[in-house]
Amino acid sequence: MHIFTALIFATSFFILSPTSAYPTGAKRQTERLEGVAVSHYQEGEIDWSGSSFGYVEASAANNFVSPTFNNQLSECEAGGLVCGAYHVAVPALSTGTDQAQYFINNGGNWTAGTEKKLPGGLVIG
Numbered sequence: 001m002h003i004f005t006a007l008i009f010a011t012s013f014f015i016l017s018p019t020s021a022y023p024t025g026a027k028r029q030t031e032r033l034e035g036v037a038v039s040h041y042q043e044g045e046i047d048w049s050g051s052s053f054g055y056v057e058a059s060a061a062n063n064f065v066s067p068t069f070n071n072q073l074s075e076c077e078a079g080g081l082v083c084g085a086y087h088v089a090v091p092a093l094s095t096g097t098d099q100a101q102y103f104i105n106n107g108g109n110w111t112a113g114t115e116k117k118l119p120g121g122l123v124i125g
Contacts, residue, residue, distance in 0.1 A: 037086065037121075038076075040066045048079035055121050058107025060088035062098050065106045073107075077116070084110070084118025088125045 038046055039057035048054060054076040057066045066072075069085070076083040087103035089096065108120040 035081070038068075038072055040068045042068070042072075046072065046075060048076060048081055051079075051081055053082040053084070053118060054079075055084045055086045055118065056107075058085035058087060058120075059103050060125065061090040061093040062102045063093070064088075069107050082116050082118055084121055086121030086123055088123045090125045 033052040035051050035053035035055065036046070036048065037055040037057075056069055056072045056076060058069050059065050073083060073085065085103075085107040087099065087108055089099050093099075103120060110117055110119050
Protein backbone atom coordinates (compact mmCIF):
# COMPACT_ATOMS: atom_id res chain seq x y z
CA MET A 1 0.00 0.00 0.00
CA HIS A 2 1.41 3.40 -0.95
CA ILE A 3 0.82 6.42 1.25
CA PHE A 4 0.18 9.73 -0.48
CA THR A 5 0.38 13.03 1.28
CA ALA A 6 -1.22 16.20 0.02
CA LEU A 7 -0.66 19.64 1.43
CA ILE A 8 -3.62 21.96 1.26
CA PHE A 9 -3.00 25.60 1.96
CA ALA A 10 -5.58 26.75 4.49
CA THR A 11 -5.83 30.24 3.05
CA SER A 12 -5.57 29.49 -0.68
CA PHE A 13 -3.84 27.26 -3.17
CA PHE A 14 -0.31 28.21 -4.17
CA ILE A 15 -1.07 28.39 -7.89
CA LEU A 16 -4.00 30.74 -7.41
CA SER A 17 -2.34 33.15 -5.02
CA PRO A 18 0.85 35.07 -5.67
CA THR A 19 3.28 35.31 -2.77
CA SER A 20 2.72 39.07 -2.66
CA ALA A 21 -0.77 38.35 -1.27
CA TYR A 22 0.82 37.36 2.06
CA PRO A 23 2.04 40.02 4.48
CA THR A 24 5.79 40.15 4.99
CA GLY A 25 6.85 37.42 7.39
CA ALA A 26 3.48 35.62 7.23
CA LYS A 27 3.56 31.82 7.00
CA ARG A 28 1.09 29.68 5.11
CA GLN A 29 -0.86 27.31 7.29
CA THR A 30 -1.11 23.79 5.95
CA GLU A 31 -3.18 20.77 6.73
CA ARG A 32 -1.86 17.29 6.06
CA LEU A 33 -4.18 14.87 4.29
CA GLU A 34 -3.27 11.21 3.99
CA GLY A 35 -4.52 8.74 1.45
CA VAL A 36 -3.81 5.29 0.12
CA ALA A 37 -3.28 3.75 -3.29
CA VAL A 38 -4.06 0.07 -3.71
CA SER A 39 -3.79 -2.43 -6.53
CA HIS A 40 -4.54 -6.05 -7.30
CA TYR A 41 -1.42 -6.95 -5.29
CA GLN A 42 -3.21 -6.06 -2.04
CA GLU A 43 -5.32 -9.06 -1.18
CA GLY A 44 -7.79 -9.33 1.64
CA GLU A 45 -9.16 -6.54 3.77
CA ILE A 46 -7.59 -3.09 3.42
CA ASP A 47 -7.40 -0.71 6.37
CA TRP A 48 -8.86 2.53 5.01
CA SER A 49 -9.03 4.18 8.45
CA GLY A 50 -7.07 7.38 8.94
CA SER A 51 -7.18 8.19 5.24
CA SER A 52 -9.02 11.05 3.59
CA PHE A 53 -8.77 9.73 0.04
CA GLY A 54 -7.90 6.59 -1.88
CA TYR A 55 -6.82 5.62 -5.36
CA VAL A 56 -7.58 2.16 -6.73
CA GLU A 57 -5.81 0.54 -9.70
CA ALA A 58 -8.29 0.10 -12.54
CA SER A 59 -6.17 -0.95 -15.50
CA ALA A 60 -2.71 -1.25 -17.03
CA ALA A 61 -1.38 -0.89 -20.57
CA ASN A 62 -4.10 -1.88 -23.02
CA ASN A 63 -4.58 -5.46 -21.89
CA PHE A 64 -5.13 -5.63 -18.12
CA VAL A 65 -8.12 -4.85 -15.93
CA SER A 66 -7.60 -5.19 -12.20
CA PRO A 67 -9.71 -8.10 -10.93
CA THR A 68 -10.01 -6.34 -7.54
CA PHE A 69 -10.99 -2.88 -8.86
CA ASN A 70 -14.75 -2.97 -8.29
CA ASN A 71 -14.48 -4.50 -4.83
CA GLN A 72 -11.69 -2.17 -3.68
CA LEU A 73 -13.48 0.90 -5.04
CA SER A 74 -16.67 -0.10 -3.22
CA GLU A 75 -14.72 -0.58 0.03
CA CYS A 76 -13.04 2.79 -0.40
CA GLU A 77 -16.39 4.51 -0.91
CA ALA A 78 -17.97 2.59 1.99
CA GLY A 79 -15.14 3.85 4.20
CA GLY A 80 -16.28 7.42 3.52
CA LEU A 81 -13.17 8.36 1.52
CA VAL A 82 -12.99 10.48 -1.59
CA CYS A 83 -11.98 7.86 -4.17
CA GLY A 84 -10.38 7.73 -7.58
CA ALA A 85 -9.08 5.23 -10.10
CA TYR A 86 -5.62 5.06 -11.62
CA HIS A 87 -4.05 3.50 -14.69
CA VAL A 88 -0.57 2.02 -15.04
CA ALA A 89 0.73 3.14 -18.43
CA VAL A 90 3.30 1.01 -20.22
CA PRO A 91 4.56 3.17 -23.10
CA ALA A 92 6.36 0.29 -24.82
CA LEU A 93 3.11 -1.60 -25.40
CA SER A 94 0.86 0.93 -27.15
CA THR A 95 0.20 4.62 -27.69
CA GLY A 96 -0.89 7.00 -24.95
CA THR A 97 -4.17 7.56 -26.79
CA ASP A 98 -4.92 3.83 -26.86
CA GLN A 99 -4.10 3.43 -23.18
CA ALA A 100 -6.13 6.49 -22.17
CA GLN A 101 -9.16 5.08 -23.98
CA TYR A 102 -8.60 1.68 -22.36
CA PHE A 103 -8.55 3.36 -18.93
CA ILE A 104 -11.74 5.30 -19.67
CA ASN A 105 -13.46 2.07 -20.76
CA ASN A 106 -12.28 0.14 -17.69
CA GLY A 107 -12.88 2.32 -14.64
CA GLY A 108 -11.45 5.73 -15.44
CA ASN A 109 -14.74 7.27 -16.52
CA TRP A 110 -14.66 10.24 -14.14
CA THR A 111 -16.78 13.26 -15.00
CA ALA A 112 -16.57 16.76 -13.54
CA GLY A 113 -19.02 17.42 -10.74
CA THR A 114 -19.05 13.82 -9.53
CA GLU A 115 -19.27 14.09 -5.76
CA LYS A 116 -16.72 12.18 -3.68
CA LYS A 117 -14.73 11.02 -6.70
CA LEU A 118 -11.22 12.07 -7.74
CA PRO A 119 -10.05 12.48 -11.34
CA GLY A 120 -8.07 9.61 -12.80
CA GLY A 121 -4.47 9.06 -11.83
CA LEU A 122 -1.56 7.83 -13.90
CA VAL A 123 1.45 5.70 -13.03
CA ILE A 124 4.16 5.22 -15.66
CA GLY A 125 5.35 1.60 -15.56
